[in-house]
Every structure is written in structure tokens, then in C-alpha cells.
Amino acid sequence: MNKVLSILLISFSIGILLIPISEINLKIIEMNLIGLYIYILFYLYRIKKNLSILFIFLVSFGIFNLSKIIVSILYREDWTRILFFKEYIINERIQIEMIQIVLIHLVGIFIGIILYNRKKRIEKIIKSDLSLKKICRLLILISIIPLIYKYKVELEFIRNNGYLSLYNGTFTSHQFPIWTKGWNMLFTYSYYLYLASIPTEKEFKKYTLLFISLKLISALKGGRTEFATDLLFLISYYTILYKRKIKWKAFLIGLIGGGVFYFIGNLRANNLVVSNIKLIEKIKNFILEQGMSFYILSINKEYLNEYLNPKLQIIAPFLDEIQRLKNPKLFLTQSLELLDKSYNLNYHLSYKYIPNEFLKGAGIGSNYLAEVYNFGGILFCGISGIILSYMILLLEDNLFKSRFTFYISIPIILNLFISPRGNLFPFLFRFYPYIIFYIFILGMIKVLKVIQKNNLEMR
Template sequence: MVNLKLYLLKKELQILIVSIFFVLFVFFARYVIESIPCLQYALILFIVYILVSFLRFVKVVSCIMIFIYGFILFLCSRVFLSIFDSSILFESDKYVFYTFADTTVLEVLLILSVSFVSVIIGYLSSYAKSDFKAKDYTQFTSQASSYVYTDKQLQKILYYLILLSAPGVLYKGMHDLMLIKQYGYLIMFMEMPPAPFFARASWGFFNIVFPMLLMFVPSRKQFKYYCVLFFLVSSVSFLQGSRSTLLAPIVYFIWFYYSFYSTKKISVKNIACFILFVAFVAQGILFLRDKDASFNLSISQMLFALFYSQGATYVLLGNYLDYSSDFANSTRYSILFSLCTTFLWFFNPLYRKGQSEELVQHTLSLDDQLMYAVNPELYLSGVGYGSSYIAELYQLGGVLALIIGSYLIGRIIKWYERNYNKSYTYVYFSWFIIPHLIWTSRGSYFPSPFLIMIGVLFYVTLRAVVVTWNKRKLKDAFF
């Protein structure tokens, strides 16, 4: 144990020293010599170094690695592809077509480098003594042993509630799929005819209740059964063309399995197979969504298409730098939008009418502001650009806000890795946190709290009802 502790401390110190030199070099390359190749290859080498170093003492599917995978895929895949063709760094080819200026590319590479190294430093600087001890994966269940009877009752109730909601979820999936077949994928982002209330309520209920089954950390056999149940109930929704709808739960279930049931290391061969599987599935879903997409591709072409298309968030950053001065609502607080978007939809009719010129004048959404700035016609037709936590932080306070915000991400990830198995609440939150970690690079800094709040309120109420019922039965038994 002492040797392990010394090894980790040495490795951590080594990475921190390399990170400091990397930061100094990045600012030198950006502001002194203004060299795009220096920034480009420095970022690539640093990412590779972090991957190799972390995989020696961090799980392949740990929270920090999931974040890093998302960062590489959505923000840096075009940087890696530029090794073969440097012009990729200069292409704005998403919704507005032009060539980035050198200053734009330099700034994008700078903020990518600064954000990534800040997350790494934040993660490494939050080590505690408990990090050098072997994790006890039975700790969570043993602490809850006094509530076993109540927990079993709750699991049974939740299971039957999920079965009751399944027909409505399937109906909503069929309803949305028929609309997509008729009007195209963009109908999902416009004011489309809603599914019946029972179907919409079932869908929301299913997404709130299902993770509650997992927060009790069921047996390995039960877990596998619940995974199959989830994919069966959600099967129609996967056919609608949204890659995140399918890939997010896959990533989550893999993380859950290796966090609670298995201590085995994942081999490089399995990782390679998973990447190929993701590429195949992503291209297949794209084919379902876009009839012009080609499915007759070689493996290398499929991988290139995957990384090139998913790396469009790099283009978003370049477009943001070039068009932020043209935003209809020049705010610095787009980072707050994800915290209030659902509540605005309920309480402000403007947010239920779809994308409009009136909406873009009032909304904090970086997605709306950027899309309207680069292509108003596409925006008004319902097209969205997405967002990135990097753009939100940069908008909030430039490089300084980017450093602080990214550093906090690293510290929060480390805190959650240390505590995720210590309470039912933390396990429940993992359903929302793990997908957010991989999608935050192309999404908002904060996850939407609405479903989390509704879920916690529902669980607290249900548990209170069950506990009260048990107390009443116990009282009747004695008297």
C-alpha cells in the first residue's frame, strides 16, 4: 500500500509538472510565435500523454476517462484528423461555409488546450487519503442493510410502475417515428403534433423511475435483466435517428457494471471493438435519419466519417468566436440557460412556440443565438447548432472563466468518483451525471435539474408512504 501511494504521488507530481510546462508553451505558441502547428501537435501529444499516464492508475471507464473520451471525440477529433490534412482545422462546414482565419484557429486551439489541462489539474489536485485505499464495493449495500425490507418493497413497486409505463413509452416512440418518417428529422425540434398525454406522461415517468431501480445496486443478474428491459422498452425511440439516445445509456450501463460488479480491466482489444461498434451504430442511425447518407463504407472510411462528423463542435467554437458580436441578445450568461430551460418552457408561452425571431431576442441559449447569427433561415426552420461548455465559459469571462470552470469540473469529477457508492442518492444521480460527462463537451456546463428534482421528490414521497405503511402494519400486529 505504501508503494502504491508513493507511485501515485510520483505519477501525479509528474503529470502536474508536465501540465505546467504545457500551459506555458501553449501561451508562448499562441501569443509570441503564433504557430498553429505548434499548438496543434502540442495538444495532440499532451492528450496522448494523459491517456497513457491515466490508464496506468485509473479505470478505463471511470468518470474522468468518460469525460476525456467525450472531449476528444467532440472537440479534438478534427485536431487529430488534421495530422493527415491540415486544412481540416480551417474548415467551417456545418451551417455556414467559409475558411477560418489563422487567429480564429489559434484561439480555438488555445481554449481547447487551456480547458483540457485545467480539468486535469483540477482532478489531480483533489486527491485524498481514501484514494490510496482499495475501494469496498459492498460498502454501499452493507450500510443500507437495516432498510432491506423497505428497499425490497420499493424495488418491487418501482418495477411494476415501469412495466405499467412501458406501453405508453412504446406508443410515444411510434408516434414520433411516424412524424419523422413523414416530415423529416427536423420535426423533432419544431412544434410538432404532440403524442397523447398518457404516452408523454409514461415517457417522463419511465425516465424518472427506471434509474431508481439501479440505485439499490441490484444483483448482477437483475442488473442485466433491467438493461434488457430498458432497451426493449426504448427500442422504437432508438430508430428515430438520435445517436445520443442509444449511445448514452450504453456508456452508462458499461460504467455501472464496471463500477459495482467487476474489477477486471478492459483490454485494448475490447476497447477497439467498442469503437468499431460505435462507428457502425452511429453510421447506421445516420442512415436511418438521412437517406442520402452512404452505408457502403469501409471500416477506415466509417471511422473517418464518425470522427469528422462528431468533431463539428470544434467548428462551433470557431463560429462562436467569429459571430459572437452578431448575437441578437448579447448576454454573458448562456451558461445558466440549462438550469432554467424546462421551467421557462412551462411558465413562458414564448418557449413553447418553437424557434422564432422573438425568442432569439430574449433567450439565453447559446444554441439559439449562434444558429440565428450564422444562418437565420435555417434557425427559423427549426435547425439547432448545439452548444459547448467551453463556449459558455469563454462567453462568461474569457480565458480566466474557462480556467476556473474547467478546474472545477476536474475537482467535481474526482469528488464524485470518491463518493458515488456511498448513498442511494449519489447512485441515482449517476444516471444523469455519467451521460452528461461525455456530452458536456458538445452541451451545456450544467445538466438540466428538472428530471432530477422530480425524481428525488417522487422517491422521497414513495419511500415515506412505504415506511408509514410498514409502521402502521407493525402497530396493528402488536395491538
């Protein structure tokens, strides 16, 4: 029955894509899109019997790309006319094309899941490393107090200079006290490597609570993305390694987390006035705010012919790294010079859409689907969906194959969860600290073991 229903859903979705745009009813294609999305989530959960990296990615995908349509169906609101920095209206043809891009990508993702489900899985869990665990715990505890003071100094600076100081070069060019340098990196990478040591479930909960608490303080600066992706990553780690199902308590935590995010959003906008809007309206508004990434597909099509080379935008994280090595200061501020050197879709689209605000440090964000569409058109959106879901499932099954495999997969997974409002591939410069820190810590452990062995032999 499930196979028949799956085939029917895929066939119906492809059939809709083959109908000329002029003959398509917008509501029918909307309902088909949402129906397919919900079915994929149920199908994936059933075959995995728990949450998974792909499931969490699809939840993120839905929040950023489908929330506007879902809310419009439930509340009978028009999603085609919005205030996104300025009033923005989408014509009917572009509306249908936007949904078609998302629909064919979801069809591809579903096909990838079905193809991978035939593959025989071999689970391999690396053994716990006590030496690595001890070193990482020590480094985590050492960095806590300096890190809290660092966040305090940074929060005071942002409060005095405004949220955009994070993006217009004011924050990065400011000379903070020398003692504030490096503590966030030490704390974060020590924790990630601590996870690679395979702690017990009790140890994991203890240090994860500490990690999340400090990352929440960091999120008060206005950057909610890092906190959200870390939280999603830890959920996937917990369910995969310890084989635990997320219970009703997790939904309560999710609601609280959503409320915290909404508060941080108000704080970022300096809007601390208590409104009379009901809680349901607050949740609705929060969801709608995240759904703005869906409009990147429309704005992208509007300016597609004005890009120098849109096909290269999908590999901007690699090409931009070359420019970053040549001129590190180039990426500290948003400027016309940056547009001449970078292929990042967010930069170019933001400048086309809100030029003055872009030069002041603002941006409209991105969407990996726009990169995929620019590279190979709507057909490639379907092909990329097949490849993407297959590779995510393959990554998950091999996540704990080796300690280094797991550790180096962390930046890939973190980027994956935010890619519906960012780039498909992670920037290369994000890998360097992981690799350097990994080599340094493991090298230090080997040296300590040699010293300990020599001391024992001398006795």
C-alpha cells in the same frame, strides 16, 4: 518519472500559451494538444486503475473537440475549411485561439486531477434495498409494452413529417393518443431508481439489456444523444459499483454501437443508399461529424460582440427555467421571441449563423467551452478545468454515499457527458421529475409497509 513528465508537459503547454500568436506554428500547438490529451487519459486510467466518470467525460470531450484535429494529422487533411450547413473558413488567428482555449482547459483539468490525487478517498457503498428493487422491477415490466407501441406511433409520425418536426413545434404540438403519455418517464425513472436499489451484477445486466434495447428503439427517432449518454452512464456505473474492468468485448460493442449511430444518422437524413465507401471511411466520417462541436468556438468568437450579455450564457439553464415557468410554450418552438427571453448559446449562435434554418427548427449545437470563454476569457478556461476535474472526481468518490445522492447525480452525469456539445450545467427542469418520482415511490413503499404491519398485527 511520471511526476517529472507531468510537470514538463504542463510547463511546455503553458509556455506555448505565453508565446505571441503571431510566432506560433499551428502544427506544433496541435501536436502538443493531442499529446497532452492522450497522456492525461493514460495518467487518469493508471491512478484509477479502471474507467471512471472523468475518463468517460474526457473521451466525450475528445470526440467533440479534438477529433477533427486528430483526423487532420492522420490523413493530412485541412480542418480549417469545412461544410457546416454552409461553407465555413477559419482564419489562422482564430485557429490558434481555438486550440489555445482547449489546451489551457486541458492543462487545468490535468492540474485538478493531480491535486485531487493527493486527497484521501473514503468509499462508501449503500446497502441493497429489496423493497425498492421489487417495486421498480414491477414498474419497468408494466411499462414495456405500452412504451413499444408509443415509440411505434412516434416513429411513424416523424417518418411522415421529417426529423425537424422534433424541433419546429410540429411534434410537440401534435395530439398523440392519451394512452401514449407518461410511459417513457415511468420506464426511465423506474430503471434509474432500480439502479439506486443496488441490484446484484446479474440483475443489473438483465434489466440493463432491456433498458438499452428500448432506448435504442427510441434513438431511431433521430435523437442519438439520450442513447449515447445513457450508455456511457451505465458503463461508469458498472465499473464503479462492481469493480469490473472493461474488456475487449466492450470495444466490439463500441464498434457495433458506432455503426448503429452511423446508420441512424443516415436514416435521419433519409439517406438509405448503400455506398461503396470502405468501412474505415465510414468510421472516419462518423468521427468527423461529431467533431463539428469544435467549430462552435470559432463561430462563437465571430459573433461574440453581438450578444446581449455573453457572461450570462453559462447560467442559461437556471435563467431559462424562470422564463419556462412564466411561459412554458415559449420553448416549444424556435422563434425570435425565444431569442429575446433565452440566454442559451445554442439558440443565439444558430440564429446568427443560419437564421432561416434556425426558425425552421435546426441548430448548430453548443459547446460548454464557449460558455466558459464568454464568461471569463481564456484564463477562466484554465481555472474552470481545475474546478471541473476536481469536482467530477469528488462526485465519483461520493456517488454511492447515499441513495438520494446517487439518484439525483444521474441528470448531472448525463449532462456532463454531452456538455462538450451542450451546456455546462443541466437545465433545472430535468431535476423535477427525478425528485418527484423519488419522493412518490419511497412514500408508496412506506405506506405499503405500514399497511403490511397493520395487517400482521390484526392477525
